[in-house]
Amino acid sequence: MYAIEVERLTKIYGKGETAVTALSDATFQVRPGELVAILGPSGSGKTTLLTAIGLINEPTHGRLAIGGATIADEGWLRGLDLKKIRRERLGFIFQSHNLIPFLTAQENVMVALEINEVGRAEAKKRAGELLTALNLGHRLHNYPSALSGGECQRVAIARAIANRPQVILADEPTAALDTENGKNVMGLLKKLAVENHSAILVVTHDHRMVEGFDRIFQVSDGRIVGETGNAGSA
Amino acid sequence: MNLALRDIRYHRGRFILTSIGLGLLLGVVMSMGGIYRGLFADALAVLNSTKADLWVVQQDTNGPFAENSRIPEDIRYRIAAVPGVAAAAPLSFETLQIDRQGKPFRFFLIGYDLNGFGGPPAIIAGRSIRQKHYEMVVAKAMKMALGEKIHLGLHDYTVVGITGKIVSASGDPAAYVSLADAQEIQFQKDNDAIRNDRERIGANLSEIQILTPAQAGYLKQNVASIAETTHIVNTVVARLAPGADLGEVQERIGRWNHFRAISSDEQATILTMGMIQKAKMQLGLFRIILLVISAVIISLIIYTSTLDKIRVIATLKLIGSQNRVIVGMILQQSLLMGVIAYAVGWILISLTYEHFPRRIVLEPFDLQALFVIVIAICTISSLVGIRKALKVEPAEALGG
Numbered sequence: 001m002y003a004i005e006v007e008r009l010t011k012i013y014g015k016g017e018t019a020v021t022a023l024s025d026a027t028f029q030v031r032p033g034e035l036v037a038i039l040g041p042s043g044s045g046k047t048t049l050l051t052a053i054g055l056i057n058e059p060t061h062g063r064l065a066i067g068g069a070t071i072a073d074e075g076w077l078r079g080l081d082l083k084k085i086r087r088e089r090l091g092f093i094f095q096s097h098n099l100i101p102f103l104t105a106q107e108n109v110m111v112a113l114e115i116n117e118v119g120r121a122e123a124k125k126r127a128g129e130l131l132t133a134l135n136l137g138h139r140l141h142n143y144p145s146a147l148s149g150g151e152c153q154r155v156a157i158a159r160a161i162a163n164r165p166q167v168i169l170a171d172e173p174t175a176a177l178d179t180e181n182g183k184n185v186m187g188l189l190k191k192l193a194v195e196n197h198s199a200i201l202v203v204t205h206d207h208r209m210v211e212g213f214d215r216i217f218q219v220s221d222g223r224i225v226g227e228t229g230n231a232g233s234a
Numbered sequence: 235m236n237l238a239l240r241d242i243r244y245h246r247g248r249f250i251l252t253s254i255g256l257g258l259l260l261g262v263v264m265s266m267g268g269i270y271r272g273l274f275a276d277a278l279a280v281l282n283s284t285k286a287d288l289w290v291v292q293q294d295t296n297g298p299f300a301e302n303s304r305i306p307e308d309i310r311y312r313i314a315a316v317p318g319v320a321a322a323a324p325l326s327f328e329t330l331q332i333d334r335q336g337k338p339f340r341f342f343l344i345g346y347d348l349n350g351f352g353g354p355p356a357i358i359a360g361r362s363i364r365q366k367h368y369e370m371v372v373a374k375a376m377k378m379a380l381g382e383k384i385h386l387g388l389h390d391y392t393v394v395g396i397t398g399k400i401v402s403a404s405g406d407p408a409a410y411v412s413l414a415d416a417q418e419i420q421f422q423k424d425n426d427a428i429r430n431d432r433e434r435i436g437a438n439l440s441e442i443q444i445l446t447p448a449q450a451g452y453l454k455q456n457v458a459s460i461a462e463t464t465h466i467v468n469t470v471v472a473r474l475a476p477g478a479d480l481g482e483v484q485e486r487i488g489r490w491n492h493f494r495a496i497s498s499d500e501q502a503t504i505l506t507m508g509m510i511q512k513a514k515m516q517l518g519l520f521r522i523i524l525l526v527i528s529a530v531i532i533s534l535i536i537y538t539s540t541l542d543k544i545r546v547i548a549t550l551k552l553i554g555s556q557n558r559v560i561v562g563m564i565l566q567q568s569l570l571m572g573v574i575a576y577a578v579g580w581i582l583i584s585l586t587y588e589h590f591p592r593r594i595v596l597e598p599f600d601l602q603a604l605f606v607i608v609i610a611i612c613t614i615s616s617l618v619g620i621r622k623a624l625k626v627e628p629a630e631a632l633g634g
Contacts, residue, residue, distance in 0.1 A: 087554025
């Protein structure tokens, strides 16, 4: 079973003469435990693909399945609770970490758990364990403003994996970090993909970080124009 | 996890300052309500302390508080003789403004019969008036000491007692003197005026040919004594005997020429509806304006606070947060701000209301109603922020 299945996924903004095709006929699958990159220049359709897989942006055509369950087939399937699917099956990592500034590191992780109906005590325990595992045990009660960029991104990763999602979507997770911190984050994502058996899809245009990926899809003008890596299909 | 409280904890300085500012505004709203109630209390202070059932005044007038009423003092005996009347007492009222210690000093002088009623309700220091002349009891608000003297009319008056919060309808503190003193202060003409009046009467009588000089002299003396009399009062108040019919007594006195009998309730209506209606409307309008200002301020604060949190809200939505979590965060902050501001306003007004120049009466009902209004305003104001928050797209969390 694939963690992500994308089949002829297309996104068109606008209608008629003003219609713009941001993503065209994207087709690929990602297995659990795989770390996959979507690489391409600005405006190539990377983020459109990510937001479609992240259930934020409704695809115009094509099929999307998460963990074997079809979510979209020529548009969202009726009767689905997209928010529920997002909080249970997906984790997000952002370019600028997007930690909630008025919550401590531990609370930032707890909030994702509590939104997913995990009890407060359990959420606190799991958040503490996760952050400790990510070498942030001494930073549990610090606000994001007191953390370094690398530490913030690790807290964001902890938040993304807190609910043990099947898929983690990362939007330029190393763009705001220096090379060393960027490589640390990529190493961490790779480790998590293997340990948690999560599929990790990273959108990036940062060529410094391409080494650790299992597969890399090249995107240009809304199309997947190439694939490199060990295995996969396009 | 309560996100509203976490946000407030993090931005506590800003939140507390905002709440204090809003609290000051609500304190003013509370004081306006207190002033409004105080106007009522002030207007009815003398009326209530007199504990009279009927106020007999000059015909076609609205009583001593609303307009000038002059009736002869001796009508008290006729009123006392009306079936159903237990007691009648003459009263004199006058607002005076004198210079005291180089500053204008305004007060409401009440003259009462030392053997009747209508005098100071309670003496909190010193004693009541015992001598017929030159003693006075003053309200505490006059800030005069026992033994202090004050010059009124032709004489000096000594403060022998202090009474509580008794003020006129216009808020001037009250002072009590004997009826004879009050009449002298109010009606006694100065010597030049007396001489002028006597000359004028004499000249007019001398033109009447049919009068002999002796008759003219006698008439002059009598007319002058009537013109110079000070045995005039502004009202005679009456208390009814148990079981007496107020309407019947009122009707009986009303049938007399030159007098009008006003019941205590009618007098209260004249005072409240006539004299303080405009002030009531004015204060009511101020309260509404201040509440609207409070609503606008709360809306702006909540809206800008929501704008500050757009990325947080987008992130929460992206990670699957239910709308109720986001709505709850905004609504709770708004309500908490309202509650804290209300508490600040209440503490402020509770600590200061006794130091206001005019009486502030804080009625529990008014305070409770204001609390409900503040909560309603906070709820409605937060809708602006909630609307904005619900429009935020999760995709806004993406990008740099």
